[in-house]
Amino acid sequence: MHSYPPLAQTYANLEALADAISESLESQVTIEDENHNVMAYSSHRQESDSARISTIIGRRVPDEVIAGLRKAGILQQLETSDVALRIPAMPEIGLGTRLTVCIKNHNSVLGYIWIVDTGSLIAGEAERVAEKAADIAKLYLLRQRSWGTKQRKLQDEFFWKLLTTRNGSAAQLRQEAQSISVRLPEKYWIVICDFGTIIEPSVLERIRNTVAAIATIAAHFLMSDRNQLIGLYSHPLKASEKGGLLSFIKGFIEQWDDASENPSAISAGSSRQYDDYGQAWRAYQEALSVLEVKKRLPHHTRDIFRYDDMGVFADLPAIIELRRSSGRQSPLLMKLREHDQEHKADLIRSLSVYLSCNTSLKEAASILHVHVNTLTYRLNRIAEITGLNLRNTNTMVSIYLDLLVEEHDNMNQIFSREE
Numbered sequence: 001m002h003s004y005p006p007l008a009q010t011y012a013n014l015e016a017l018a019d020a021i022s023e024s025l026e027s028q029v030t031i032e033d034e035n036h037n038v039m040a041y042s043s044h045r046q047e048s049d050s051a052r053i054s055t056i057i058g059r060r061v062p063d064e065v066i067a068g069l070r071k072a073g074i075l076q077q078l079e080t081s082d083v084a085l086r087i088p089a090m091p092e093i094g095l096g097t098r099l100t101v102c103i104k105n106h107n108s109v110l111g112y113i114w115i116v117d118t119g120s121l122i123a124g125e126a127e128r129v130a131e132k133a134a135d136i137a138k139l140y141l142l143r144q145r146s147w148g149t150k151q152r153k154l155q156d157e158f159f160w161k162l163l164t165t166r167n168g169s170a171a172q173l174r175q176e177a178q179s180i181s182v183r184l185p186e187k188y189w190i191v192i193c194d195f196g197t198i199i200e201p202s203v204l205e206r207i208r209n210t211v212a213a214i215a216t217i218a219a220h221f222l223m224s225d226r227n228q229l230i231g232l233y234s235h236p237l238k239a240s241e242k243g244g245l246l247s248f249i250k251g252f253i254e255q256w257d258d259a260s261e262n263p264s265a266i267s268a269g270s271s272r273q274y275d276d277y278g279q280a281w282r283a284y285q286e287a288l289s290v291l292e293v294k295k296r297l298p299h300h301t302r303d304i305f306r307y308d309d310m311g312v313f314a315d316l317p318a319i320i321e322l323r324r325s326s327g328r329q330s331p332l333l334m335k336l337r338e339h340d341q342e343h344k345a346d347l348i349r350s351l352s353v354y355l356s357c358n359t360s361l362k363e364a365a366s367i368l369h370v371h372v373n374t375l376t377y378r379l380n381r382i383a384e385i386t387g388l389n390l391r392n393t394n395t396m397v398s399i400y401l402d403l404l405v406e407e408h409d410n411m412n413q414i415f416s417r418e419e
Helices: 013-027 050-058 062-072 074-080 126-163 170-179 202-214 241-259 277-296 313-326 331-343 349-355 361-368 373-385 393-406 408-418
Strands: 031-032 038-041 085-087 098-105 110-114 189-194 218-225 229-232 267-270
Touching: 013 031, 013 038, 013 110, 013 126, 031 126, 038 331, 050 062, 050 313, 062 074, 074 085, 074 098, 098 126, 098 349, 110 126, 126 170, 126 229, 126 277, 170 277, 170 313, 189 241, 189 277, 202 218, 202 229, 229 277, 241 267, 267 277, 277 313, 313 393, 331 349, 331 373, 331 393, 349 361, 349 373, 349 393, 349 408, 361 373, 393 408
Parallel strands: none
Antiparallel strands: 031 038, 031 110, 085 098, 098 110, 189 229, 189 267, 218 229
């Protein structure tokens, strides 16, 4: 019976191992890490299928291929198996037949070896070669993981220092970054994404890969703090920087939800753009402020992601804190509450919707499910009770802020029923 040439015990690197497997089995080989990044691949012996070509060009398995393998249960089978498995062709994701083995250290997945199967691989013998290769590859991936973990820890520690050092020396911070092999961009944003649940290490790696695949924005730091993903980003081009950031945030949220088995509502907030790293702490606070306001008023801020676009909402946390410390309540709203309770009316609700709809009578009446004339009558009654002119800009802004501070729960309930 034909047997394949045996593999050596060690190789100079993973590229040499991939070529040795390819020479032994006379097939194309790809070695990936646990996050499906390409670590090594053999030279092409023949025409490859689209999945392998895309993987090599992008240095990572395409998301749609990973999703297809995950949905079919193939990755789960590999990760729980101690032997090499034959994977049938999946033309819907461009994948031909494969012989595959999961590289593991005890029960921890380190990576995968994928071998193209054109039908000539000898059953049993080819599996033994693949399993031997996985044992060899394990040593290289463990060594690489150890170095990468140390480097990432240094970067995370520096990033936290950057975010929490108030008015630090920009020149000194740049020197520290250089000492850990990090090149800081000229201009940057701090962006925080709240996933609503704890970000596990495996999920963080998937996030890193998703972000890296979006080439419009460069991520220089990425780390998690419980349920928040915190990143420092820059735009590689000078033109359309703000538009590029907004497109990146929306694109990331959309791609993540599409690739996730259980999509969640991700909330995201970005700082203004800075060029002084001594102000990174301020950028961090701005991004947190955006998230705070979006959590408090989800409907009103549903299309806001950047601190630049916050407008009056940017001052809301400070106003809330001032009201809380002084114990002050709006005398105008107190009058309207008393009227609503006494007459079982709906004036505060009507005013909240009217101002939230940019004083559009038609839109507000539609949300309130009343005729425009009914809403007009209610607004006139509000003016009579409070003695104020609702067409006066100063009056409208003042009342709107009062409503956002004191009636935000009721406002959220109104709009949540409409969405």
